[in-house]
Amino acid sequence: xxxxxxxxNREQKRMMQRQGQVGxxxxxxxxxxxxxxxxxxxxxxxxxxxxxxxxxEMRQVSWPPxxxxxxxxxxxxxxxxxxxxLIFGLATAFPSSSRSSSRSKANHERx
Numbered sequence: 001x002x003x004x005x006x007x008x009n010r011e012q013k014r015m016m017q018r019q020g021q022v023g024x025x026x027x028x029x030x031x032x033x034x035x036x037x038x039x040x041x042x043x044x045x046x047x048x049x050x051x052x053x054x055x056x057e058m059r060q061v062s063w064p065p066x067x068x069x070x071x072x073x074x075x076x077x078x079x080x081x082x083x084x085x086l087i088f089g090l091a092t093a094f095p096s097s098s099r100s101s102s103r104s105k106a107n108h109e110r111x
Contacts, residue, residue, distance in 0.1 A: 013026060
């Protein structure tokens with residue numbers, strides 16, 4: 001039983017080939033011993049597993065070229081400043097009438 005070859009589908013074979021576990025013909029490869037110091041340094045450098053996962057996900061993101069992302073950042077910043085100024089200006093120019101009317105009603109009812 002131990003010598004029987006396990007049946008695998010194409011996806012499993014390709015994944016094992018990518019991981020270096022089997023050769024192109026499907027024969028098992030000998031495991032290459034990994035250096036412990038490299039693994040230890042990587043573990044120390046990456047921190048908790050959450051940050052390691054975040055870093056791995058960020059590597060998979062397709063980032064735009066530097067000039068384009070700088071351009072987008074500036075556009076977003078100026079639109080943010082413009083919209084904030086617009087809302088502040090409108091709030092200053094047209095104060096809410098509900099605040100002033102509620103005060104006057106309360107004062108009127110008291111007297």
